[in-house]
Amino acid sequence: MRRLGVFRDPASVAVVGASDNRSKWGYWLASGALTGAHRRRVDLVNRRGGVVCGRPCATNLAELDAVPELVVLCVPADHVPDVVAEGLSLGVKGFLGITAGVADEPKLAQRIRAGGARLVGANSLGIVDTATDLRLAWGSFTPGPLAIVSQSGQVGSELALLGARQGLGISRFVSLGNASDVTATELLADLADHESTRVVAVYLENFANGMALVEALRAIDKPKLLLTVGGSAASTRLARSHTGSLTSPLDVVDAACRAAGVARVRTPAELIDVARAVLATRPPRGNRVAIIGDSGGQCGIAADVAHAHDLHVPQFSQDIGVDLPAQAAQHNPVDLAGAGEQDLANYALVTEAVLRSEDVDAAVLTGYFGRYGLDIPVIADREIAVAQRIGEIAATTGKPVLVHSMGPNSATAHALWAAGVPTYDRIEPAVTALTGLAALGRPAELPLPYQARPIGVLPDGYWETRQVLVDVGFPRGLVVRRREDLDHARRLTSPYVLKAGWLEHKSEAGGVRTGLSTLERLAEAFDEMAARLGPGEYVVEEQDTRPDTVEILVGARRDPDFGPLVVVGAGGTETELHHDIATELAPVSPATAREMLGRLRCAKLLHGWRGRPPVDLDGLADLVHRVSLLVAASPLVGELELNPVRVGPDGPVAVDALIIGTRPHKEARRA
Structure with missing residues (x-):
């Protein structure tokens, strides 16, 4: 260059x-x-x-x-x-x-x-x-x-x-x-x-x-x-997999931002709010925030705004150890319940107490602080001294404090800025600024080498796709082209699954039957499906009947601008309905794959829900890692999808797969 x-x-x-x-x-x-x-x-x-x-x-x-x-x-x-x-x-x-x-x-x-x-x-x-x-x-x-x-x-x-x-x-x-x-x-x-x-x-x-x-x-x-x-959604309309249709242009841009260590903002005003904060203080180590105020209403609003910006407002694991009125809330948000008005020093005492906690990475102070000196000039110097003390606490703990003040142009507000405490006139820019700081504080993963054998020839149909994805666990199965081939299904354990292997989306076309308990029922299903869909390569598999499994989508695609991406999400036939996905540039490490899974709304199911055992997260993350390596190393692959991957306590099993080539003349290869 x-x-x-x-x-x-x-x-x-x-x-x-x-x-x-x-x-x-x-x-x-x-x-x-x-x-x-x-x-x-x-x-x-x-x-x-x-x-x-x-x-x-x-x-x-x-x-x-x-x-x-x-x-x-x-x-x-x-x-x-x-x-x-x-x-x-x-x-x-x-x-x-x-x-x-x-x-x-x-x-x-x-x-x-x-x-x-x-x-x-x-x-x-x-x-x-x-x-x-x-x-x-x-x-x-x-x-x-x-x-x-x-x-x-x-x-x-x-x-x-x-x-x-x-x-x-x-x-x-x-x-x-x-x-x-x-x-x-x-x-x-x-x-x-x-x-x-x-x-x-x-x-x-x-x-x-x-x-x-x-x-x-x-x-x-x-x-x-x-x-x-936001960009055009036209590219997603052209996608032929769930993975391609679910990932929006902004999903891809956000993944690129995480890879590059960039914070994305939504408006010019937000950009300036974040830029001012960046110049005044340091990024937090995470997204856990304490909310402090002298008004229960303002504390509640601040917590809601923080939640809307994907900041976590955790309950403290132990008492913060500050003597506050009996009606005060001390579990986060912290409502001083009038203690701030009684003694301005309580703002600093509570700020120090919550920042000393291992439960949070930052604090947001919301409400009247910064305006007391305007209304009562005789305490203006006292309020400024408390503001300076809050700045010292932030510097000592290494955790940023941001303030929403009803007196944003007061001497106290200027003292807060001078002390490294960004101060805004509304709760929204204060939280937005903290969100930007948190994004900048997130460590960017260094690029991984493409350590995978590339797919050199696109597979033709599901059965070939299974053979190409040798590192992915599939149920035992076989190819059936004629009714006589069903005799070989005796080698498999029932119940059986019958699939029309050439179809991209089998459920929508009636190209999959599950729960076939006997060879006779399998034969009946084959006769009906072959009569309706015509001749072709059908696949019989053992049905995964393990208890306590969760269906997850593991996919990848090649973006025309940013290259290979890996996607995880809630899987199954309702994938589009849930629209619960996480996207990163590929390849990703197993650690990043686990972090992606943790961002899903369905993540609680993976950790065990209502007494169910947790699934094998390490095995699932390793599968995501290997898929990301494969698509990154395979320029012929435009879209790759495993949906669903049924993951249980003993590991993941893929029960459907799709590979679509990048070249227009290459047809989809669907499992």
């Missing part, structure tokens, strides 16, 4: 299309470029000449005394190719394309690359690097620690404006525009050693070459936040 220094700190810049009209892009680009004139040569070009921002303009690039390293293209679309051609002939190294609607833009980008130069854009909102005084965009930017790389210029601008309102300035701003040449992956990789950047914000709408993007993000040793949109 070629370095992008020309877009970070060029030795010289020329703005082509400079204007003295403040309503035009050419003015903002010219005036912005001139703010860096003390650092680099700045030339202005206008085909009519004249003076812009007090500087005389050349009529073309050839008139300049020196060749500019970076050229900003802000001319009508039909003039852009000529300016590019002139720049390339002179030896320009970079172009920033502001103009939209350039004809045959991919060809122009190819021409630029062939000429030894690079292009950001076209249709870009510009570039800013406050550390090098490079300002080539509309508007003004406050210097700060936040880098923004945005596919949408307006979303990027909104992030910058929202940050500025909260005192969070910009280190670097890049609007990708059409990204005809320089990609988001390249621009993010260029941030890895950008010293003034402490937090990276990314807005993307598509994820072409997603694995390279993951690698670039993983290499940035700084907090990274991603904002995206």
